[in-house]
Amino acid sequence: MIKLALAFLALLLLACLNMAAQSERKIMIIIIDGARYTETFGDPDHAHIPKMWDISQEGTVCEDFYNNGITYTKRAIPALWCGAWTEVRDTIFGTTPTSYAVLPTIFEYFRKQFSMPASECYYILQYIPDLWLPSFDPEYGTSFWPSFYSAGYGDYDVCENTKYVMEQFQPHFMWVYLADVDHAGHSGNWNYYINTIRNADSIVGELWDEIQNDPFYKDQTTLIVTNDHGRHDDAHGGFENHGCGCEGCRHIQFLATGPDIKSDKVTSVYRKIPDMAVTAAHLLGINPGKATGDVMREILNTSAVEENFTKTNILATPVCYPNPFTEILTVDYELSARSNVEIAVFDTFGKEIFFQSVLNVPAGHHKFYWNGNNQSGQGMPPSVYFLKLKSSNMSHTIKLIYAGD
Numbered sequence: 001m002i003k004l005a006l007a008f009l010a011l012l013l014l015a016c017l018n019m020a021a022q023s024e025r026k027i028m029i030i031i032i033d034g035a036r037y038t039e040t041f042g043d044p045d046h047a048h049i050p051k052m053w054d055i056s057q058e059g060t061v062c063e064d065f066y067n068n069g070i071t072y073t074k075r076a077i078p079a080l081w082c083g084a085w086t087e088v089r090d091t092i093f094g095t096t097p098t099s100y101a102v103l104p105t106i107f108e109y110f111r112k113q114f115s116m117p118a119s120e121c122y123y124i125l126q127y128i129p130d131l132w133l134p135s136f137d138p139e140y141g142t143s144f145w146p147s148f149y150s151a152g153y154g155d156y157d158v159c160e161n162t163k164y165v166m167e168q169f170q171p172h173f174m175w176v177y178l179a180d181v182d183h184a185g186h187s188g189n190w191n192y193y194i195n196t197i198r199n200a201d202s203i204v205g206e207l208w209d210e211i212q213n214d215p216f217y218k219d220q221t222t223l224i225v226t227n228d229h230g231r232h233d234d235a236h237g238g239f240e241n242h243g244c245g246c247e248g249c250r251h252i253q254f255l256a257t258g259p260d261i262k263s264d265k266v267t268s269v270y271r272k273i274p275d276m277a278v279t280a281a282h283l284l285g286i287n288p289g290k291a292t293g294d295v296m297r298e299i300l301n302t303s304a305v306e307e308n309f310t311k312t313n314i315l316a317t318p319v320c321y322p323n324p325f326t327e328i329l330t331v332d333y334e335l336s337a338r339s340n341v342e343i344a345v346f347d348t349f350g351k352e353i354f355f356q357s358v359l360n361v362p363a364g365h366h367k368f369y370w371n372g373n374n375q376s377g378q379g380m381p382p383s384v385y386f387l388k389l390k391s392s393n394m395s396h397t398i399k400l401i402y403a404g405d
């Protein structure tokens with residue numbers, strides 16, 4: 001009976017730990033396909049983007065953000081996902097001909113490194129029958145893809161669906177893709193093109209309001225708004241098309257805001273598409289191992305980010321007691337600065353039997369409890385185990401003796 005009560009207590013404590021993991025940094029990335037810089041932040045009157053201009057007063061705008069690769073959607077969107085100019089290959093998925101990114105995407109890094117379920121990572125876009133796919137990388141791939149919410153026929157549907165996803169699933173990671181501006185540009189109708197930019201601007205405003213009105217997201221969410229490519233400048237054919245290396249095709253907008261982003265700042269550091277996902281990954285505390293971009297440090301609050309993720313240490317070797325243990329092991333550890341923490345238990349063959357990550361743990365003393373069960377909740381046999389506790393730049397491994405009963 002006592003054992004049962006203790007097991008229940010352990011479950012309760014594990015549940016609390018899980019809840020702590022639920023209240024940390026979130027991110028929303030909005031891509032406005034094919035809006036030219038001269039109609040967004042490059043317009044000194046910012047006439048078509050009043051909402052984004054407002055938001056930029058509390059955030060950072062990069063004046064020199066560029067598509068430095070191929071100025072077509074099919075290559076630039078995967079580059080935004082991967083933090084690198086990835087190869088894109090054709091495939092047949094199920095029965096649908098489509099294509100996929102060869103390098104892993106930020107969705108896959110996020111889900112794998114934090115053991116996040118698919119409901120924590122949403123890709124929201126209008127209905128597309130042959131969705132472009134993330135990677136089949138052997139270390140990442142389908143088990144770590146985002147949930148795709150592909151429905152509706154215009155940017156406004158995507159906005160409504162994003163709000164629905166926020167309410168229903170409260171994901172930590174949302175990628176919102178607005179396609180209408182590019183379609184309108186290709187029509188050659190200037191007013192239609194401008195109206196879709198204005199519409200995208202009001203959607204950004206609406207979603208940012210939604211974030212601020214939801215206690216789950218408020219003050220804990222970074223918003224990034226950027227493009228995949230621009231459109232020809234007037235010397236190279238004008239707004240109707242894109243795809244070359246002219247300034248109009250290459251120059252794109254980059255707006256970020258949120259608790260880790262500098263306020264009321266405009267930077268002119270040269271930045272490029274692969275830097276976006278790498279910066280987003282840095283904010284979330286994940287390592288985008290195969291990406292080639294750089295962290296855009298100039299947009300980040302140094303206090304929040306440098307301290308959180310660079311100087312972080314576990315100060316002392318964690319104390320595990322009792323050891324040997326029969327019911328519940330307590331792990332006492334101390335962080336010198338805020339960090340993500342990973343706890344893993346290995347058997348004597350080096351096989352990982354238990355894993356948990358906790359996001360954004362504040363500095364100070366913390367406890368973690370392990371009841372001798374593996375990841376699926378099954379009791380492990382009495383034996384020697386190894387517990388590894390890892391912060392963003394340090395780890396400790398401790399030998400445990402589980403005596404069972």
Ligand SMILES: [Zn+2]
Binds near residue numbers: 034242
């Ligand atoms: Zn296009």
Ligand SMILES: [Zn+2]
Binds near residue numbers: 236246247248
């Ligand atoms: Zn061009």
